[in-house]
Amino acid sequence: MKVGLFVPCYIDQFYPQVGIATLQLLEKLGVDVEYPLQQTCCGQPMANSGFSSMTGGCDANFVRNFTGYDYIVAPSGSCVLHIKDHLHDDKNPEAATHIRSHIYELCEFLTDVLEVKALDSKFPHKVGFHTSCHGQRGLHLSQMTELNAPDFSKPGYLLNMVKDLELIPLNRKDECCGFGGTFCVTEEAVSVKMGRDRVQDHLEHGAEFITGGDVSCLMHMEGILKRQKSPVKVLHIAEILNGQYE
Amino acid sequence: MSSREAILNRVKTNKPAAVALPQTLAFPPVPADACIEKFARTVEAVGGTVVEVTNLAEIGAYLKKHYESPERVLNTVHGVGFGQELSGPIEDGHVLANLEIAVVTGSVGVAENGAVWVSEENLPTRVLPFITEHLMLVVAAENIVSNMHEAYVRLDVSAPGFGAFISGPSRTADIEQSLVIGAHGPKRAHVFILK
Amino acid sequence: MSSSTYVAPTDHAKAADKFMEDEERVNWHDKALWFIRQKRDVASKQLPEWELLRETASQIKQNVLSNLDTYLEEFERHAKQNGITVHWAADAAEHNRIVLDIIKRHGIQKLVKSKSMLTEECHLNDFLGDNGIDVVDTDLGERVVQLAQEPPSHIVLPCIHKRKEEVGELFHQHLGTEKGASDPAYLTEAARQHLREKFLTSDLAITGVNFAIAETGGFVVCTNEGNADMGAHLAKVHIACMGIEKIIPKAENLGVFLRLLARSATGQPITTYSSHFHRPRPDQEMHIVLVDNGRSIQLGRKDFYNSLKCIRCGACINTCPVYRRSGGHSYHYAISGPIGAILAPNMDMKKNADLPFASTLCGSCSNVCPVKIDIHNQLYQWRQVLSDGGYVPKTKKIGMQAMATVLSNPTIYRVAGKSGRFMMNLMPGLANMKAVNPWAKQREMPEPPKESFRDWYLKNKKKS
Numbered sequence: 020m021k022v023g024l025f026v027p028c029y030i031d032q033f034y035p036q037v038g039i040a041t042l043q044l045l046e047k048l049g050v051d052v053e054y055p056l057q058q059t060c061c062g063q064p065m066a067n068s069g070f071s072s073m074t075g076g077c078d079a080n081f082v083r084n085f086t087g088y089d090y091i092v093a094p095s096g097s098c099v100l101h102i103k104d105h106l107h108d109d110k111n112p113e114a115a116t117h118i119r120s121h122i123y124e125l126c127e128f129l130t131d132v133l134e135v136k137a138l139d140s141k142f143p144h145k146v147g148f149h150t151s152c153h154g155q156r157g158l159h160l161s162q163m164t165e166l167n168a169p170d171f172s173k174p175g176y177l178l179n180m181v182k183d184l185e186l187i188p189l190n191r192k193d194e195c196c197g198f199g200g201t202f203c204v205t206e207e208a209v210s211v212k213m214g215r216d217r218v219q220d221h222l223e224h225g226a227e228f229i230t231g232g233d234v235s236c237l238m239h240m241e242g243i244l245k246r247q248k249s250p251v252k253v254l255h256i257a258e259i260l261n262g263q264y265e
Numbered sequence: 266m267s268s269r270e271a272i273l274n275r276v277k278t279n280k281p282a283a284v285a286l287p288q289t290l291a292f293p294p295v296p297a298d299a300c301i302e303k304f305a306r307t308v309e310a311v312g313g314t315v316v317e318v319t320n321l322a323e324i325g326a327y328l329k330k331h332y333e334s335p336e337r338v339l340n341t342v343h344g345v346g347f348g349q350e351l352s353g354p355i356e357d358g359h360v361l362a363n364l365e366i367a368v369v370t371g372s373v374g375v376a377e378n379g380a381v382w383v384s385e386e387n388l389p390t391r392v393l394p395f396i397t398e399h400l401m402l403v404v405a406a407e408n409i410v411s412n413m414h415e416a417y418v419r420l421d422v423s424a425p426g427f428g429a430f431i432s433g434p435s436r437t438a439d440i441e442q443s444l445v446i447g448a449h450g451p452k453r454a455h456v457f458i459l460k
Numbered sequence: 461m462s463s464s465t466y467v468a469p470t471d472h473a474k475a476a477d478k479f480m481e482d483e484e485r486v487n488w489h490d491k492a493l494w495f496i497r498q499k500r501d502v503a504s505k506q507l508p509e510w511e512l513l514r515e516t517a518s519q520i521k522q523n524v525l526s527n528l529d530t531y532l533e534e535f536e537r538h539a540k541q542n543g544i545t546v547h548w549a550a551d552a553a554e555h556n557r558i559v560l561d562i563i564k565r566h567g568i569q570k571l572v573k574s575k576s577m578l579t580e581e582c583h584l585n586d587f588l589g590d591n592g593i594d595v596v597d598t599d600l601g602e603r604v605v606q607l608a609q610e611p612p613s614h615i616v617l618p619c620i621h622k623r624k625e626e627v628g629e630l631f632h633q634h635l636g637t638e639k640g641a642s643d644p645a646y647l648t649e650a651a652r653q654h655l656r657e658k659f660l661t662s663d664l665a666i667t668g669v670n671f672a673i674a675e676t677g678g679f680v681v682c683t684n685e686g687n688a689d690m691g692a693h694l695a696k697v698h699i700a701c702m703g704i705e706k707i708i709p710k711a712e713n714l715g716v717f718l719r720l721l722a723r724s725a726t727g728q729p730i731t732t733y734s735s736h737f738h739r740p741r742p743d744q745e746m747h748i749v750l751v752d753n754g755r756s757i758q759l760g761r762k763d764f765y766n767s768l769k770c771i772r773c774g775a776c777i778n779t780c781p782v783y784r785r786s787g788g789h790s791y792h793y794a795i796s797g798p799i800g801a802i803l804a805p806n807m808d809m810k811k812n813a814d815l816p817f818a819s820t821l822c823g824s825c826s827n828v829c830p831v832k833i834d835i836h837n838q839l840y841q842w843r844q845v846l847s848d849g850g851y852v853p854k855t856k857k858i859g860m861q862a863m864a865t866v867l868s869n870p871t872i873y874r875v876a877g878k879s880g881r882f883m884m885n886l887m888p889g890l891a892n893m894k895a896v897n898p899w900a901k902q903r904e905m906p907e908p909p910k911e912s913f914r915d916w917y918l919k920n921k922k923k924s
Contacts, residue, residue, distance in 0.1 A: 026913045026914075028867065028873070030913060031877070031912050031913040031914055032877050032908075032909075032912055033906045033908065033909065034906070034909070035909050035911060035912055035913035035915075035916050036909075038913035038916075038917075039913065039916060042917075042921070054913075054914075054917050054921070056870075056914065056917075056918075057870040058870070059866075059867045059868065059869075059870055059873045060867040060873075062864075062867065062868075064860075064863060064867070065860050065863060065864050065867075066840075066844075067821065067840065067843070068817075068843065068847070068856070068860055069816075069817070069843030069844055069846055069847030069848075069852060070844075070847050070857070070860045070861075070864070071844050072844070072847070072848060073860055073861060073864035074864065075868075076864060076865070076867070076868020076869070077864070077867050077868045079868070080868055080869075080870065152820065152821070152822035152823055152824075153821075153823075156822065156823035156824070156826075156827065156836075157823065163824075163827050164501065165501070165779065165824060165827035165828045166511065166827055167504050167505050167507070167508070167510040167511055168511065191494070193824075194781055194824075195781045195820050195822035195824070197781065197782075197820060198820065199819070199820030199821065199822075200820075200821075202817070202819070202820050203898075203899065204898040204899055205473060205817060205898075206472070206473045206476060206782070206786075206817075206818060207473075207898040207899075207901060207902070208473070208476055208477045208480050209473075209476050209480070209782055209785050209786050209818075210820075211901075211902040211903065212480060212483075212486065212785045213781050213782070213785060213820075214903070216490070238906050239903065241904070241906065242899070242903030242904045242905065242906070243902070243903050245903075245904035246902060246903055246904050267548070268548045268549060268550040268554060268752075269548035271550055272532075272548055272550060272704065272750075272752045272756055273529045273532065273533070275752070275756035275757070275759075275760075276528045276529040276532070276704070276756045276759060277529045278760070279756055279757070279759040279760030279765075280525060280526055280527070280528055280529065280759055280760075281522075281525060281526050281759075281762070281765055282526060283526045283527060284519070284522045284523050284526045285523060286519075286520060286523040286709055286710075287516050287519040287520060287523070289712055290509075290512070290513070290516055290715065290716060292509065307729060310729075311728070311729070311732070356743075357743075358693055358694055359660055359694060362656075362660055375730075377507075377719070377729060378719075378728075378729035378730035379729065379730075380730050380734070390693070391689075391693040391741060392689070392690065392693035392694055395686045395689040395690050395693065395733075396690065396693075396694075412715070412719070413714070413715040413716075413718050413719050413730075414712070414715035414716075416715070417711055417712045417714060417715045418712070421711075422676070422678070422711050422714075422736045422738075423542075423673075423676035423677070423678050423711065423736075423738045425738070426542075426737075426738050426739030426740070426741070427693075427735070427736065427737055427738065427739070427741075428735075428736045429689065429733055429734060429735040429736060430718070430730065430733070430734040431732065431733060432728075432729070432730050432731070432732050432733075433732055434732070435684065435685055435686040435732055435733075436684050436685070436732055437600045437601075437648055437684060437685050438617075438726070439599070439600040439601030439604065439617060439618065439619055440600070440601075440604070440619070440624050440627050440644040440647055440648065441492070441623065441624045441627075441644060442492045442495065442496070442617070442620070443624070443644040443645075445644050445645050445648040447648070447649070447652065448600060448648060448652065448684065448685035448686060448687070449598065449652060449655060449656070449659070449685045449686040449687045449690045450685065450686025450689065450690065450732070450733070451686075
């Protein structure tokens with residue numbers, strides 16, 4: 020099994036440690052991982068702003084980089100969802116189709132493809148899990164509270180394998196944090212208010228760390244926590260699953 | 266071209282590809298006792314009061330005990346034997362402006378939501394169950410069904426010129442989401458289940 | 461009625477800023493609406509068949525939209541047989557004229573109106589007011605906003621943006637309640653008495669329509685307060701106004717819709733009153749106005765037509781994390797929240813170009829929708845349509861073009877990443893000018909790491 024690692028642009032630029040943790044975790048689990056060097060971005064920033072017409076270049080570049088892998092894995096539900104829903108390449112339609120149906124968000128790759136049963140990781144802290152919307156409602160990584168359907172959580176399942184980690188409950192399990200791509204600046208006030216409310220839910224339940232599957236949401240909440248001079252830190256779920264913290 | 270034609274033409278041109286109407290939903294029948302019990306619980310949950318009786322005279326006795334003066338009660342159910350009994354129509358609903366209590370027959374009760382079907386056939390005037398301050402509905406136990414699908418199987422809602430499902434007393438939560446019973450319709454609702 | 465002091469906003473973000481100046485109100489607003497969302501969750505989870513009901517409702521509506529012309533004709537035929545006069549209005553102006561004509565023919569000066577979002581969409585109150593007709597909204601929340609000279613901020617809870625003290629003050633001024641009194645029960649009783657007098661003295665009542673049945677030629681109106689019934693049954697003339705999409709094929713379909721409507725809206729198992737009108741009283745005139753007003757156009761938009769399935773329950777509004785914090789007026793359209801944001805651009809793309817962007821695309825709206833409208837996908841699609849049509853600011857387009865150029869070329873992307881953190885500028889905007897950077901106003905920027913992932917990979921992992 021050959022896996023192409025997709026490290027979304029903002030992770031590459033701002034949170035390289037998340038890419039590193041993802042790579043190390045996959046390799047620890049015996050996966051043959053390759054990072055295609057000419058990758059950039061999934062094109063979501065333009066598309067969600069209404070300019071999907073401008074994503075042709077990103078699409079073509081993505082297909083060039085990720086053709087020929089059995090699976091493509093990325094530590095971001097949002098970027099994976101974008102590829103799944105919107106990747107097209109008129110010159111290589113078959114390659115694009117293969118990528119769309121073989122791209123996985125990290126957690127679902129671990130639970131559904133690798134069928135991981137145990138992890139060698141330790142995190143002796145109280146952790147709040149932030150459910151990012153695109154991973155949840157788009158990729159169905161966990162059950163949505165709106166539906167009358169059985170509960171499950173792929174990230175929750177994985178976090179429960181981490182030694183000494185205590186997952187805290189939340190009042191609003193799957194409320195959006197307000198990042199929303201360019202929404203975070205075009206609707207700054209609403210975005211920040213949503214983020215503060217989300218962070219507050221974690222703080223009220225005693226979180227020492229907030230984790231999640233999307234760095235975009237975490238970056239937004241981290242920005243708020245830091246402005247509040249809160250000691251609470253954010254970590255991507257890959258960092259926890261890969262870690263041996265004390 | 267009239268607006269009618271213009272609208273219909275545009276709709277005809279623009280409508281999506283034809284799709285069949287889905288099958289009618291039906292669910293396994295619920296035993297009668299469970300239905301009645303659920304109905305009673307739901308009526309209470311929506312702010313109504315349930316009284317189980319075995320004959321209409323018991324309703325009369327109940328009214329007499331609780332409301333003493335028969336002048337306060339407009340009774341459209343023959344056999345209750347208390348209040349001002351009325352059989353003919355009322356020409357103008359405005360005369361009911363100060364009505365305190367009305368006793369009305371409901372033809373079907375619905376367990377899942379506590380609603381009772383009240384229709385023109387059983388009303389001297391349409392406004393009666395809305396204008397009265399206190400509504401007393403009488404439903405026969407055998408006419409209580411489990412859910413709305415069954416209710417519509419039982420009823421021909423187009424037979425009367427007017428009919429309504431009524432579930433509990435009128436209510437509003439428009440001011441700060443704080444529930445107040447008694448908006449424009451009745452402030453109280455009783456449902457007598459006739460077994 | 462004097463002309464309104466209310467000035468409709470034109471930009472969602474600016475209006476949201478204003479609503480959020482009062483954080484205590486925003487917190488209350490958010491919690492009140494979330495509470496309703498939770499009640500909806502509880503109610504929906506009591507029915508094991510809930511998801512089947514949603515799917516069935518969606519399919520019934522699909523059938524309706526795909527046969528809308530024949531159902532409309534069938535409805536008209538049966539309604540006429542029932543003695544109801546049927547009118548057709550191509551747009552809001554024609555709707556308003558039809559209503560005014562009926563009112564004038566009867567020499568009527570004042571009327572009562574129960575909730576109808578269609579009449580809000582058509583701005584009927586303003587039109588009738590300008591023609592000297594006194595319109596009294598009888599839904600309590602609608603009466604409150606009418607007295608405040610504001611539009612409703614929510615389709616089910618028209619005055620959810622107001623605190624009880626504000627309602628108390630309005631009622632003190634207009635209904636003579638005690639100064640400072642704000643107890644909801646007291647204020648509701650005052651409204652009951654005030655409006656009862658209106659019901660008893662009005663010869664004409666206007667209501668909305670929740671469902672119109674093609675097979676029987678009747679229509680259903682749902683309320684909790686009983687105001688539609690009090691108005692219609694006491695008036696000599698009843699006018700029911702409806703959008704053409706409100707048709708359902710058969711009476712039995714109501715079993716599905718009435719099970720979903722109130723549970724989705726407020727968590728009640730059904731509204732207190734579900735009134736089925738089929739024929740006028742012997743001494744009464746009954747009119748139905750069938751209104752298009754852009755619906756037949758929306759029907760032809762393949763990505764958007766299923767927004768016409770909407771039964772106006774408001775569930776998407778209650779669950780919307782943006783709506784709960786920005787308030788209904790920030791949407792500057794008769795229907796607020798996510799559903800309003802996908803309906804409004806059809807009416808006027810220029811005026812409503814901001815609304816599909818007033819969302820994080822979280823998708824909760826689509827999940828609570830009882831007729832399974834893919835609301836968040838339509839928000840996304842409207843963004844494409846509006847950008848393609850040139851309805852978004854030019855500067856945004858230029859910025860996006862620059863971003864697209866950088867992100868589609870690996871070399872430029874890497875150069876940009878290294879040179880002064882061009883990425884910082886792109887996302888999330890203007891990092892170098894901290895004072896005007898909307899990200900940094902209330903959030904810290906992420907700290908730039910010493911190397912990118914790719915740099916690390918080349919150093920540490922690259923095998924060949």
